[in-house]
Amino acid sequence: MGLFSKDIKTMDDLFLHQLGDIYYAERRIVVALPDMVAKAHTPDLKRAFQNHLEETKGHVQRIEQVFEMHGSKPKSVTCPAIDGILKEANEVAGDVDDENVLDAALIAAAQAVEHYEMTRYGTLIAWAKSIGRDDCAQVLQETLAEERHADTLLTKIAESEVNQAAA
Amino acid sequence: MGLFSKDIKTMDDLFLHQLGDIYYAERRIVVALPDMVAKAHTPDLKRAFQNHLEETKGHVQRIEQVFEMHGSKPKSVTCPAIDGILKEANEVAGDVDDENVLDAALIAAAQAVEHYEMTRYGTLIAWAKSIGRDDCAQVLQETLAEERHADTLLTKIAESEVNQAAA
Numbered sequence: 001m002g003l004f005s006k007d008i009k010t011m012d013d014l015f016l017h018q019l020g021d022i023y024y025a026e027r028r029i030v031v032a033l034p035d036m037v038a039k040a041h042t043p044d045l046k047r048a049f050q051n052h053l054e055e056t057k058g059h060v061q062r063i064e065q066v067f068e069m070h071g072s073k074p075k076s077v078t079c080p081a082i083d084g085i086l087k088e089a090n091e092v093a094g095d096v097d098d099e100n101v102l103d104a105a106l107i108a109a110a111q112a113v114e115h116y117e118m119t120r121y122g123t124l125i126a127w128a129k130s131i132g133r134d135d136c137a138q139v140l141q142e143t144l145a146e147e148r149h150a151d152t153l154l155t156k157i158a159e160s161e162v163n164q165a166a167a
Numbered sequence: 168m169g170l171f172s173k174d175i176k177t178m179d180d181l182f183l184h185q186l187g188d189i190y191y192a193e194r195r196i197v198v199a200l201p202d203m204v205a206k207a208h209t210p211d212l213k214r215a216f217q218n219h220l221e222e223t224k225g226h227v228q229r230i231e232q233v234f235e236m237h238g239s240k241p242k243s244v245t246c247p248a249i250d251g252i253l254k255e256a257n258e259v260a261g262d263v264d265d266e267n268v269l270d271a272a273l274i275a276a277a278q279a280v281e282h283y284e285m286t287r288y289g290t291l292i293a294w295a296k297s298i299g300r301d302d303c304a305q306v307l308q309e310t311l312a313e314e315r316h317a318d319t320l321l322t323k324i325a326e327s328e329v330n331q332a333a334a
Binding site for chain 1: 175176177178180181185246247248249250251252254255262263264265268271272274275278279281282283285286287289290293294296297298299322325326330331333334
């Protein structure tokens with residue numbers, strides 16, 4: 001993702017590059033989610049993806065807010081990890097016939113996305129605090145809470161509805 | 168990662184493909200970790216990477232055990248997500264000068280790996296149970312516990328030693 005280019009000298013540089021990484025990732029997710037909404041079969045899953053799409057648009061705005069608080073211009077940093085995870089999510093849409101098995105695969109793909117985001121926000125919050133930017137940490141914490149909630153909801157839908165129907 | 172090829176008809180197929188995905192990932196991590204051990208500066212971090220390398224070799228064996236319990240031959244499924252995450256981890260090794268900032272970046276990269284593994288094992292355990300293979304779920308649960316512990320330890324090292332030293 002070009003995160004670790006040679007101009008990273010300080011924790012502040014590292015923080016900004018990581019912020020650019022998750023900015024890229026969130027914007028890619030905004031583009032990817034409508035297809036997952038369309039492909040999901042179980043109504044609760046379709047609704048969860050739709051709600052998370054709206055939340056994700058808010059996450060993009062929060063990142064722009066943090067860039068601004070930091071006194072920097074929002075800048076994306078290409079991230080092959082999220083590209084790979086989303087590539088898998090796209091592939092599932094066309095490659096599993098059974099609706100319930102497809103839903104199980106869509107949930108797995110979405111939870112891989114959520115976990116990537118959770119680790120990146122967790123890191124960003126810790127780094128923001130270490131450089132004395134508790135204000136930035138607080139904004140990022142709001143998004144982390146929503147990512148965790150989305151992940152928990154997907155587990156619930158998988159275990160209470162999808163997995164048994166697919167098995 | 169080829170997870171969702173068109174021959175995935177059932178949850179059992181999906182389980183086996185996902186198992187091949189994490190098999191590929193764990194073997195890639197075994198190859199990647201020695202370089203992270205070598206590059207880490209903080210003694211506790213170096214030790215944590217070294218210990219996790221030994222654990223990861225055990226994870227590979229457990230996956231082979233689960234394939235065997237299932238009556239299948241171990242088979243890797245290429246996964247661009249882990250390739251992308253590890254590419255970032257390699258890049259950091261040569262691209263940050265300051266030792267403490269490098270340690271912070273190494274921890275972030277390793278936690279992205281851990282989170283990828285946690286989501287995949289979590290999914291595999293749920294799917295194993297749904298297809299009546301609680302025996303497979305139990306073996307995979309042992310690895311998930313070790314991944315979670317490794318992640319928690321990295322957070323502790325970051326917050327108690329690395330981040331403040333780097334800031």
